[in-house]
Amino acid sequence: MSTPPLAPEGHLLIVGAGLAGYHTARGVRAHGHTGPITIFGEEHRPAYDRPALSKAYLTGAVAEEDLLLDDPEDPLDVIWISGVGVVSLSTDPLGVITQDGVFHPGDAVVITTGASALGLPSATAEETPEALPYVLRNMEDALALRDTDLRGTDVVVVGGGFLALEAAATCMDRGAGSVTVAAGEAYPGSRRLGEPVGEAIRRAHEARGVEFAPPSRAQAIRRCAGDQGQSRYEVLLADGQALAADIVICAIGAEPRTEWLLDAPVQLCPHNGAVLCDDTGATAVPGVYAAGDCAQWASHSSGLRPVGHWQEAFEEAAVVAAALTGAAPVALQEPYFWSDQFNLRIQGVGRIHLADEVTVVDGTPEGADLLVHYSRQGENVGILGINRLRDVTRWRRSSRIRPAAREVPARETVTV
Template structure:
C-alpha cells in the first residue's frame, strides 16, 4: 500500500494512524476530519471541561513533538466512497484516492423534537457543543437533562456541582438500566438523589417549547420548558439531550460497504469491501460472546481496536489477531468512579462481592451458569481491576475474548 486514508480525525482515527506507523507502514497517510480541530479527548467534555478544570489545550490527544508524517485534511466532510478505486469524495468536491481506507467517522448526537433553532438546548458530542453548553451553564438556572446514559448522568453531576437546579428525565426505570441491568442501575442511580438531583423516570419527552427572545415573534428565542409524554410541562432554562447517537454512515450509502446500525465488520474490523476497515463509534464489530454485531461507543474501544483493524488492512485480512477484550467503560459522577466490563445482558444472576451499595461503594459480579460475564465497580478501583483482568482471561480461554 502506498496511500492510506483515514476518514475521521478523533481518537479512533488517531489510534489508527499511530498503529499504522507502529506496524511499519511508511507510505502516504491522509487523515480527513469534518471538524476543524486536531484530535481531542471527548470524555472531559461532559465533566471537567464544563467547569473550566480542563482547558482546550489539555484536551489535545497528540503528544508534544509527535509527528506521524500525516497529511491532515480538516474541516472537510466525506460525502461518498468509491470502493472500486477507494476514492473518498468530500463535500467541497475534492476527491482523495487511496489503496486502503480506515472508516472512523464516529456518530452524531440525537436531538430532541422541536429543538431546532431554539437557544439553550444542547447536545454534548463535540468541542463546539461543549463550548456552547459551558457558556450557558455559567449563567446558572434550571437545567433539564434528558436521557440517563453516561453523558446525561455526567452533565447532571457536573452542573449540580456548579450549583444549578438539575432534573434528570429518563424513559426507562432508572438511568443506565440498559447497560447495568435493573438492580445495579437502581443502586447506582441513588447517587443522583444523594446530591439533590431530581429523577423523573419512566416517561419520555415529547418535545421542547420556547419563546421569542425579544417578544417580537420573529424568532424561536430560548427554551422555556420540556414537554413530557405523560403530559407534564417542566420549566427549564437549559436543556441537554443525552439520548444516544446515530452512526455517521450516511456517506457510505450505495458504496457497497455493508451497513447495519453502523459499518458491519468482522471480529478484526474488516468490512464487506477489501481494503476498507472500520473503527470507533461507527463500527459494528462482530462479538462472538453475543453472536451478533455490536457498536462499542466507549473510549477504550476507540483506543485499542484500531491496532487490530490496521493489521488486517495491511495484511489483506490474513494477519493473526486476538479478538477484542470484553467492552469496558468508566464514568465519573459526584466524585465517584463507576467502572464496568463485559455484557450485563448475558447474565442470569448478579451478586455484590465487596462493599455495600448503601455506602455507594461496592463491586458486583454478573454470572451466567455460574461463570463471570461482567463486573461492576463503584469506587472499588483496585478490586475491579483484578476482576476485569480475570474476566478478560476467562473470555480469552473460552475463545470469545
C-alpha cells in the same frame, strides 16, 4: 474472507479525525508503514479526545490543548485534511470523495467517523429541533455549554445514560439552581445495568441535590417565555407533565455517522446502522475497514462487541493497524467502560448487555460502593464496580478473548 494487508508504501486513507482514526494511523506507523497516510476530519480543529467534554472540560478543570490527541513532541507523520467532510466512498477505484468534489485515491480506507448525538423533537413546528437543547458530542457543543453561565439556572437533562448523568453532576458542580434528570425510568440506567446500579447512582446524585423526574419518557421540547420575557423551555413527558427549564441538555444517545455510506457496498448493521465488520475491522469490501463508534464489530468467534465506549474505539484501532500492516494479530480485551459522576467512579467490564441476571456481590446501593456480577444462563459475562478500582482491575487482567477470526457474520446473526 481475506483482505490483503496494505503494502508498506501504499496510501492509507482514514475518514474521521477522532480517537479511532488517530490511533489507527499511530499504530500503522508503529508497525513500520512508510507510505502516505491521509486523515480526513470535518471539524476545523486538530484531533481531540472526548470523555472530558462532559466532565473536566465543562468545569474548566482542563483546557482544549489538554485534550489534543497528537503529541507536539512526537507528531504523527500524516497528511491532515481538516474542515472538509467526506461524502462518499468509491470502491472501484478505491478512494473517497470530499464535499468539495475531489476524489482522493487510496490503497486502503479506514472508516472512523464516530457518531452524532440524537436530538429531541420540537413540539413547535417552526423551531429547528436541534437548535433548542444542548447536546454533547463535540468540542463546539461543549464550548457552548461551558460558556453558558449556569449559576442559579434551572437545568433539565434528558436521558438516563452516563453522558446525561455526567452532565447533571457537572451542572450541579457549576452552581445551577436546580438540575432535574428526565431519565425515563425510576433508577437511571437500570434497564441496562440492573436496578441496584441505578439506585446507587440515583442516591449519589440526590445527595448532591439532583432531582429525578417521574419515570416517563421525554417526548418533545418547546420554547416558552419566562416571567421576565427570557427564553425558557418545557420538556414534555409522555405522561403529560412538563418540566420547565432555562437550559435543556439532551443526552438520549448517539447514532453512527454512516449516512455518507448509504450508497456504498459496505454492510450496515440492521440493529444500529453501524458499519458491519469482522473482529479485525474488515468490512465486506476488500481494503475497507472500520473502527470506533461508527463500527459494529461482530463475528461468530467473539460475538457482538458493544459500541460507544472509549476503550473499544482505542483497541479496535490497534487491531485494524495490525491487520492492515500484516503485523501479529492483536487480541481485543473484554469490553470496558467507565464514567465519573460526583464521587463515583463507575467501571464495567465484559458483555453486560447480554446478561439475563444481575447479582450484587458486595456493597449496597445506599453506599457509594458496589460490586455487581452479570450472568447469562448461569455464566458470568461481566462485572460492574462503583468505586471498586481493585476488583475491576483484577477482572480486566484475568479475562481475555480469542484473537480475531476473519469473517463477517450474516445479517441474521447480528442480534443482541
